[in-house]
Amino acid sequence: MTSTLAPASGRTAAPGHPPKSARWRGPLIAWLFLAPALLLFLYFKFIPMFVGLWKSLFKVQTFLGDEWVGFQNYQTIITDDEFGAAIWHSVVLAFGTTLGSLVLGLGLALLIEGPARYLWFVRTAAFLPVVTTMAAVAEVWRIMFHPADSGMLNIVIGWAGVDPQPWLASEDSSLMSIMLMSIWRGTPYDMMIFLAGLVGVNRSLYEAAAVDGASTWRRLRHITLPALRPVFWILFTLAAIRGLRVFVEVYVLTNGGPNGSSEVLMTLIYKLGFQKNELGVASAGGIVLFLATLALTVIVQMLRRRQAA
Amino acid sequence: MRFDSALGLESRRGPLATTGKVLIYGAMVVVFTGPLIGLLMSAFNKTLDPTSFSLWPDEFTLENFIKAQDKNVYLYLLNSFIVVGFGLLLQVLVSVFAAYSLARKKFRGMTFVMLLMLATMMLPEEIIAIPLSLVLADMPLLHVNLIGTYAGMILPVGAWGFSILVMTEFMKEVPVELEEAARIDGAGELRIFATIILPLCRPALGVIGVFGFTMIWDQYLLPLIVAPQSEMWTLPVALRSLRSDEEVGIGVLLAASLLALLPSIIAFLAFQRQFMRGLTSGAVKG
Numbered sequence: 001m002t003s004t005l006a007p008a009s010g011r012t013a014a015p016g017h018p019p020k021s022a023r024w025r026g027p028l029i030a031w032l033f034l035a036p037a038l039l040l041f042l043y044f045k046f047i048p049m050f051v052g053l054w055k056s057l058f059k060v061q062t063f064l065g066d067e068w069v070g071f072q073n074y075q076t077i078i079t080d081d082e083f084g085a086a087i088w089h090s091v092v093l094a095f096g097t098t099l100g101s102l103v104l105g106l107g108l109a110l111l112i113e114g115p116a117r118y119l120w121f122v123r124t125a126a127f128l129p130v131v132t133t134m135a136a137v138a139e140v141w142r143i144m145f146h147p148a149d150s151g152m153l154n155i156v157i158g159w160a161g162v163d164p165q166p167w168l169a170s171e172d173s174s175l176m177s178i179m180l181m182s183i184w185r186g187t188p189y190d191m192m193i194f195l196a197g198l199v200g201v202n203r204s205l206y207e208a209a210a211v212d213g214a215s216t217w218r219r220l221r222h223i224t225l226p227a228l229r230p231v232f233w234i235l236f237t238l239a240a241i242r243g244l245r246v247f248v249e250v251y252v253l254t255n256g257g258p259n260g261s262s263e264v265l266m267t268l269i270y271k272l273g274f275q276k277n278e279l280g281v282a283s284a285g286g287i288v289l290f291l292a293t294l295a296l297t298v299i300v301q302m303l304r305r306r307q308a309a
Numbered sequence: 310m311r312f313d314s315a316l317g318l319e320s321r322r323g324p325l326a327t328t329g330k331v332l333i334y335g336a337m338v339v340v341f342t343g344p345l346i347g348l349l350m351s352a353f354n355k356t357l358d359p360t361s362f363s364l365w366p367d368e369f370t371l372e373n374f375i376k377a378q379d380k381n382v383y384l385y386l387l388n389s390f391i392v393v394g395f396g397l398l399l400q401v402l403v404s405v406f407a408a409y410s411l412a413r414k415k416f417r418g419m420t421f422v423m424l425l426m427l428a429t430m431m432l433p434e435e436i437i438a439i440p441l442s443l444v445l446a447d448m449p450l451l452h453v454n455l456i457g458t459y460a461g462m463i464l465p466v467g468a469w470g471f472s473i474l475v476m477t478e479f480m481k482e483v484p485v486e487l488e489e490a491a492r493i494d495g496a497g498e499l500r501i502f503a504t505i506i507l508p509l510c511r512p513a514l515g516v517i518g519v520f521g522f523t524m525i526w527d528q529y530l531l532p533l534i535v536a537p538q539s540e541m542w543t544l545p546v547a548l549r550s551l552r553s554d555e556e557v558g559i560g561v562l563l564a565a566s567l568l569a570l571l572p573s574i575i576a577f578l579a580f581q582r583q584f585m586r587g588l589t590s591g592a593v594k595g
Contacts, residue, residue, distance in 0.1 A: 026414065029498050033410035034422060036403045040468035044441065045429045047449055052440035111333055113314035122334045124581065126341040131577040131584075133527050135545035136569040139552075139562060140348050143362050152347065152362040188341060196589040198315060206315070216316060224315040245435040248529045252549065266435050273439040274534070282439045290436045297431070 049290075056284035062277070073284035083285070085260060086268040087292075093179055093250075093264060094243025100183035101239060102232065105190025110220075112191075113198050127192060129185045138252035141181045142168065145253070171261035174254050178262055182249055190235050197231035198224070229307075237300045241293050265289055348570065352563040373560035382565045384540070385547040389526065389569075392462045392543055396525045397518065399467040404517055405510070407468075408476030409502050413488070430470040435530060441465065442534045461535035462543070466525050472517040475587060479513035480506060515583035523573045544569045 056073050058066040077083045108126070112119050129137065144152040145167040154164040167177045201224055209219045247266035250256065256263035256271075265285060273282035318330065351362050355370035377383065411419065434441070445455040445465075455461030483506055491501050507514075532543045539550070544565060551562040577584055 027416040030410040030414035030416040030419075033406045033414075033502075037407035037468045037473060038422070038425075040403060040464065041425065041429055043444065043448065044465040044468070045432060045437065048437040048440040048444045049432065051443055052437055055440060055443070108337065110314075110316050111318065112337070113316065114318065118334070122337055124578075125338045128345060128574060128577070129341055131523055131573050132345065133545050133569045133573055135527075135529055135548050136348075136566040137344070139548050139566045140344050140362075143559060143563075144344060144347070146362075184341070184344075192585070192588060201315065220315055241433070245433050247435050251529075266438075269439065270530075273442070279439060279443070286436045286439055290432070293431070293433070293436070 052283045052286050055280055056287050058280050060279035060283075066280075069280065073281045074288070076281055077284055077288055082260065082263070082268065083265075086263045086265045087288075089175055089262060090244050090246065090264040090266075093175060093182070093246060094240050096176075096179045097182040097186055097243045097246075098236060098239040100179065101186030101190045102235060104183065104187040105235075106194050106228070106232075108187065108191045109194035109198060110224075113195060123192070123195070127188045130189045130192075132185075134185075134248045135252055137185065138181065138249055141184075142253050145177055168254050168262075169258065171258055174258060174262040178249055178253050181253070182243070182246070186239060190239070193231055193235055194228060197228045201227045233300060233304050237297060240296055240300075244292055244296070245289060345570065345574075348563060348567055352560070352567040355560075373564035377561050377564045377568075380551055380561050380565075381539070382544070382547070382551070382561065382568065385542050385544040385565070386568055388459075388541060389543040389545070389572075391459055392528075392532070393522060393525045393572075395459070396463045396466045397521050399463060400469055400472060400521045400525070401514065401517060403468050404472035404476045404521075405507065405514075407473045408480050409506060411473070411477045412480035413483075413506070426470045426473055429468075430474075434465075438530050438534060441531075445535060456535055457538060457541060458535070459541075462528070462532050462541075465531055466528065469521065469524065471524075472521055475517055475520075476510065476513055479510050483509050512583065512586075515580055516587040519576050519580035519584050520587050522576045526573050526576075 055066070057068065057070060059069045059072075060066050112122055112126075146152065146154070147164070147166045147169040148154070149158075149164050151164070151167070153167065157165065166173055168174050205223045206219060209223060214222075245266055246264055247270065250262055250264050250267050251270070254262045256267045266289070269282045269285040269289070272278040272285065318326075321330075347362050350366050352373055353369055353371070354366035355368040355372060410416075411423065442456070445461050447454060455464070487505055487509075488501055491505050496504070527545070528543070529545055532541075532546045536542050536546065539547070542550075548562065548565055548569065551565050552559070
């Protein structure tokens with residue numbers, strides 16, 4: 001489309017006959033405007049990605065120089081019990097958080113759908129957890145999770161007659177407690193996106209269903225939920241990826257404890273990389289996480305396609 | 310009967326429906342804002358008990374915020390503002406420049422660049438954290454060490470795929486006639502960009518501004534990697550170090566947490582419309 005470049009050369013150019021300079025000037029300007037973004041992406045996204053791939057094949061040593069070990073770092077990850085447990089915890093946390101947030105988010109979205117002013121207020125208030133700073137919110141929850149009878153959450157469940165729980169302090173409940181906080185923070189986000197999806201549902205279908213005497217449940221099942229399917233898949237993919245790479249929540253709440261019961265892939269990678277200086281194995285861990293993310297995205301896409309077909 | 314919503318709750322009237330609605334909506338507000346209100350109240354509460362977390366202060370005090378001074382909390386806050394200030398400025402500039410090119414120009418390789426942008430969004434920073442620390446310690450070709458510098462915390466957030474894509478979509482909407490008219494008047498590339506395109510994109514600037522702010526303010530792993538020494542910590546990273554204090558209990562931690570939360574909450578409340586707009590543009594990636 002060289003004709004669109006013609007005006008760029010100024011008033012002298014006759015339409016349809018761009019002078020020679022215009023042919024490279026247009027693209028040159030385009031690339032100049034793009035340069036800052038590309039340079040920053042190159043340095044802080046793409047080069048690190050390749051450095052990570054490269055270093056994952058080495059035993060990285062600061063003063064002795066790197067030593068080629070081939071796929072040994074990956075073998076370590078696959079066979080190591082710690083890594084196996086961390087991967088399992090990441091998957092449990094990711095899927096628990098994702099499903100919890102999706103189900104609750106959908107339920108709440110249905111409950112507060114509508115144009116009323118007070119609903120707008122409820123939505124805004126409920127959305128606050130999403131915009132809050134993770135580290136600060138996690139500190140707050142860490143205090144609320146205090147395992148003694150005087151802990152905030154134990155007082156709250158006490159009103160319902162439930163015995164005090166150890167929350168983060170026990171190996172059996174640490175991961176579930178982190179999940180609880182993540183669902184609290186993830187639900188309003190999903191709710192908001194579902195609400196946006198609900199706006200797009202054809203109102204006349206509701207009326208037609210009412211004329212046919214369909215119940216509320218059937219209306220939901222056959223009109224509302226099918227319309228929300230694309231939204232559901234987008235949210236599922238995003239949340240699952242975010243769940244797999246979870247770091248701050250776990251780092252602040254338990255740092256993987258007690259006794260490794262809530263160690264996830266990212267906290268383990270962080271410890272290996274920055275505390276034990278095992279940069280090669282840590283890099284390999286990052287690549288494994290990347291592959292898992294990629295695989296998840298592809299699988300979800302394939303499922304979607306099959307369902308649509 | 311009206312059908313504004315799937316459940317049609319709004320059109321239900323009567324005492325039973327009203328009570329039900331008040332209970333549901335009340336519970337929602339309490340559950341989602343309770344911890345935040347608890348933080349607000351407890352930060353102004355005078356107590357030494359590390360488990361105490363109250364929805365109402367027993368004894369109002371500013372002591373926590375005064376003691377925070379000794380714990381360098383305001384230094385960390387300043388660091389956070391430096392990083393978010395320069396980081397956001399850079400991010401917005403980089404985004405509008407890149408978007409101008411992607412939305413208003415046609416050139417060979419554009420599809421490839423768009424693919425690159427999407428790839429960066431599929432590549433969360435957590436995954437490259439370890440190699441990023443190696444790159445920052447010794448930048449290829451430049452051989453500069455960015456560890457322990459503000460630049461190390463600012464430059465990596467400078468380009469964000471989400472901002473660029475939102476801006477690109479918006480800039481595509483600006484009518485091409487306006488641009489052509491300016492060109493006929495002899496306006497140069499930068500002039501068209503600054504006086505025609507940018508002013509028309511002000512709503513989108515609000516969107517990428519508020520998203521960029523919360524994104525940079527919430528950064529944790531990056532400053533954790535870049536700032537080994539405590540003088541460089543940002544507030545979110547510093548919170549961990551404030552946990553135990555014999556004198557004021559968890560007071561300083563609560564005060565600092567509140568200070569860490571407030572800016573993004575204020576940004577959200579002030580730019581709510583832009584925020585919702587960006588959220589539903591369907592391109593949000595953590």
